Amino acid sequence: xxxxxxxxxxxxxxxxxxxxxxxxxxxxxxxxxxxxxxxxxxxxxxxxxxxxxxxxxxxxxxxxxxxxxxxxxxxxxxxxxxxxxxxxxxxxxxxxxxxxxxxxxxxxxxxxxxxxxxxxxxxxxxxxxxxxxxxxxxxxxxxxxxxxxxxxxxxxxxxxxxxxxxxxxxxxxxxxxxxxxxxxxxxxxxxxxxxxxxxxxxxxxxxxxxxxxxxxxxxxxxxxxxxxxxxxxxxxxxxxxxxxxxxxxxxxxxxxxxxxxxxxxxxxxxxxxxxxxxxxxxxxxxxxxxxxxxxxxxxxxxxxxxxxxxxxxxxxxxxxxxxxxxxxxxxxxxxxxxxxxxxxxxxxxxxxxxxxxxxxxxxxxxxxxxxxxxxxxxxxxxxxxxxxxxxxxxxxxxxxxxxxxxxxxxxxxxxxxxxxxxxxxxxxxxxxxxxxxxxxx
Ligand SMILES: Nc1nc2c(c(=O)[nH]1)N[C@H]1C(S)=C(S)[C@@H](COP(=O)(O)O)O[C@H]1N2
Ligand SMILES: [Mo]
Numbered sequence: 001x002x003x004x005x006x007x008x009x010x011x012x013x014x015x016x017x018x019x020x021x022x023x024x025x026x027x028x029x030x031x032x033x034x035x036x037x038x039x040x041x042x043x044x045x046x047x048x049x050x051x052x053x054x055x056x057x058x059x060x061x062x063x064x065x066x067x068x069x070x071x072x073x074x075x076x077x078x079x080x081x082x083x084x085x086x087x088x089x090x091x092x093x094x095x096x097x098x099x100x101x102x103x104x105x106x107x108x109x110x111x112x113x114x115x116x117x118x119x120x121x122x123x124x125x126x127x128x129x130x131x132x133x134x135x136x137x138x139x140x141x142x143x144x145x146x147x148x149x150x151x152x153x154x155x156x157x158x159x160x161x162x163x164x165x166x167x168x169x170x171x172x173x174x175x176x177x178x179x180x181x182x183x184x185x186x187x188x189x190x191x192x193x194x195x196x197x198x199x200x201x202x203x204x205x206x207x208x209x210x211x212x213x214x215x216x217x218x219x220x221x222x223x224x225x226x227x228x229x230x231x232x233x234x235x236x237x238x239x240x241x242x243x244x245x246x247x248x249x250x251x252x253x254x255x256x257x258x259x260x261x262x263x264x265x266x267x268x269x270x271x272x273x274x275x276x277x278x279x280x281x282x283x284x285x286x287x288x289x290x291x292x293x294x295x296x297x298x299x300x301x302x303x304x305x306x307x308x309x310x311x312x313x314x315x316x317x318x319x320x321x322x323x324x325x326x327x328x329x330x331x332x333x334x335x336x337x338x339x340x341x342x343x344x345x346x347x348x349x350x351x352x353x354x355x356x357x358x359x360x361x362x363x364x365x366x367x368x369x370x371x372x373x374x375x376x377x378x379x380x381x382x383x384x385x386x387x388x389x390x391x392x393x394x395x396x397x398x399x400x401x402x403x404x405x406x407x408x409x410x411x412x413x414x415x416x417x418x419x420x421x422x423x424x425x426x427x428x429x430x431x432x433x434x435x436x437x438x439x440x441x
Contacts, residue, residue, distance in 0.1 A: 082121075088112075091122060094190055097178075102130035103229075105172065107193030110340065111321045115367070116375040117167070118196035120251050125258045126172050126194065129229030132278055136262040139226070141208075141246070145284035148213030155262050159248065161203045166245065166268070167374045169342050171195040171314045173271035173298055176421035180410075183426075183437040188324040191425065191437060195342070197375035200266045202247035205240050209284070217286045223265050226280035233274045234288035235267070239312075243268045243373075246279065269344030269373035270312040271419070273298055303414035314344035316403050317422035318351055318378070318395035329433040332386035337364070338379045343397035347371065350396045351378040357390030357426060357440045358405070364393070389429040390440055405441040 058064035082089065091106040098104040108124040125131075136155045144150040175194035178184045185191050209221075214237070221240050224232040235244070245266040248255060255261040260277025267274045273293055288294070288310075299307040318341035323329045337355075341348045348370045352361040367377035378393070395403045406423040413420075428438040 086112075089122070091124065092189060092193075094185070103128050105174075105194060107189045108196050109189050110193050110195075110319070111188050111324045111327045113321070113340075116197055116340065116377050117251060118198060118375075120198070120253065120256050120259070123170075123196040123198065123250070123256065123259055124172070124194050126272060127227070127229075127258075127277075128231055129227045131257050132227045133257065134226065134262060134278060139262050139280070141263060141279060142281045143208060143212045143284070144281075145222075146215040146218040146286065147209075147284050148215065149211075151208075151212050153208070155248065158203055158246065158263070161207060163201050164204060164245065165199055165201040165249075166243075167197060167199045167371050168245075168266060168268040169195055169197040169314075169373065169375050170266070170272045170275050171317075171342070171344075173273055173311075173314070173419035176423070177418040179406075179423075179437075179439075180417055180421055181415050183439045186325045186437050188319060188321060188326060188427075192319045194272070195340075195375070197342075198250040199252070200245055200247040201249035201252075202245045202263075202266070205244035205246055205265070205282075206242075208246060208282075209240060212284075214284060218284045219286045220284075220288050222281075222283040222285065222289050222291075223274070223276045223279060224281040224283075225260075225276045226278040231273075231276060231293060232289070232291050233276065233293055234291065235274060236288075237284075239267070239270070267312075269314060269346075271298065271314055274312065298419060300413060300419055301416040303416070308413075311420055314342070315420065315422045316343035316345065316348070316395050316397040316401050317341070318348075318393040318403060319425050320353070320391050320393050320427060323391060323429055323435045324427055325435045325437055328435050329384055329429055331433065332384050335382045335384055336379050337382045337391065338377065339364075339393050340375050341378055341393065341395035342373070342375050343395070343399075343401070344373055345401065346373070346398035348376040348378075348395055349398050349400075351376075352394045352396075353378070353380045354392045354394070355382065355389045358392050358394075358424070361394065384429070386431055388431060390438070391427045391429060391435075392424050392440075394424050406439060407441050 089109050089112040093104060093106045106125045108118055108122050139155055141153040172194035176191055179191055219237050221235050222232055223235060224230060247264050247266045248262060250259055255264060263279045264277045265275050265279050299309045300311055301307045318339060320337060320339040322338045337353055341351045351364045353364045354361050364378040364380040367379060370376045403422060403424055409423045426438050426440045428436045
């Protein structure tokens with residue numbers, strides 16, 4: 001019985017043994033908590049909810065209460081939610097980054113994910129005017145401009161068309177934007193969490209444009225959202241006719257309001273800004289519109305004072321998700337280094353991992369499938385000797401492009417950029433197991 005404390009505890013379960021692990025974990029949290037203390041709400045969100053130590057009363061040979069009594073029945077929780085023991089696995093924001101929460105970002109907890117799919121409730125969010133509440137019965141998608149037939153689709157009409165389902169990541173161009181001048185945020189969630197990956201279901205944009213009939217001089221489209229920001233971007237017709245998707249579902253269910261319910265554009269491999277949420281209008285034209293989001297924003301100021309423009313593609317990038325600042329190492333011994341890699345130009349071909357700051361590299365195993373413009377999980381066995389280690393990953397995509405170091409990136413781009421930081425990340429593992437965001441190259 002769980003009340004029977006007379007049953008001896010096995011030595012390895014003794015409080016001395018488990019408190020080391022618990023303290024290590026707690027130190028890891030405290031460190032992240034100290035960073036986030038300056039970050040207001042994020043500090044509160046980082047406090048651990050439960051100690052990791054086991055209750056000896058629930059361990060063999062005892063029979064724990066959950067094996068002795070009936071649990072709640074079906075539809076106790078009609079939609080379903082994660083175990084209360086997973087309460088720390090949530091999106092987080094960094095309060096000082098933005099002036100309001102309506103025009104802000106929340107980050108995916110990458111270090112708590114498995115495989116390559118992001119659960120819908122953990123997909124990162126980037127809104128410019130908050131989340132509109134849209135009744136699908138009231139939503140329309142309009143196609144006009146240089147077309148033979150101007151069209152207005154209801155959701156019901158769109159959902160009668162043959163759908164496709166494809167796995168793709170969406171990454172904000174500003175992912176890692178705070179790290180250009182050196183290591184800043186001590187949590188992988190904040191350095192890399194503006195990326196998520198879902199199976200998106202919808203209609204190829206090509207189908208809709210062909211139904212409308214493109215005029216011969218159609219060269220660009222403008223895509224626009226129905227939120228208060230009315231966000232809009234220009235897209236060359238070649239990409240629009242290639243793999244652009246008008247999506248109404250993610251990971252098997254209708255889009256979440258945060259992801260653009262009832263309809264969004266998914267522009268595979270391109271900066272997230274172009275994947276317009278709450279999509280209401282597509283105008284076909286013969287040139288780009290040069291909107292706010294492709295002039296004042298989403299351009300990259302170089303050292304000579306000239307800004308790069310229309311830098312659509314998210315170049316190949318990777319990050320180790322274990323170990324990481326929020327996932328410390330618990331004593332010398334056997335571990336599996338794990339992480340995620342992706343490329344906006346194709347598939348991930350190879351990922352190399354270094355434990356000595358990039359001096360020596362070993363090829364990691366790709367968990368597979370390694371899909372086009374999709375997150376790919378990699379892993380490598382690691383025996384930690386308890387000494388300081390500098391963990392890095394470097395990916396190569398199907399075009400042969402190799403993920404650069406920050407020095408290589410800055411040689412090309414300077415330090416004025418916010419967007420398109422795809423540099424190699426370094427995590428310093430300290431002898432006490434704590435892990436820190438550092439810059440070595
Ligand atoms: N209508 C509209 N679409 C939008 C935005 C927005 O604010 N309004 N944000 C864009 C940006 S900057 C990004 S990175 C992605 C984020 O998609 P997510 O919130 O589903 O992660 O949506 C893009 N689409
Ligand atoms: Mo973005």
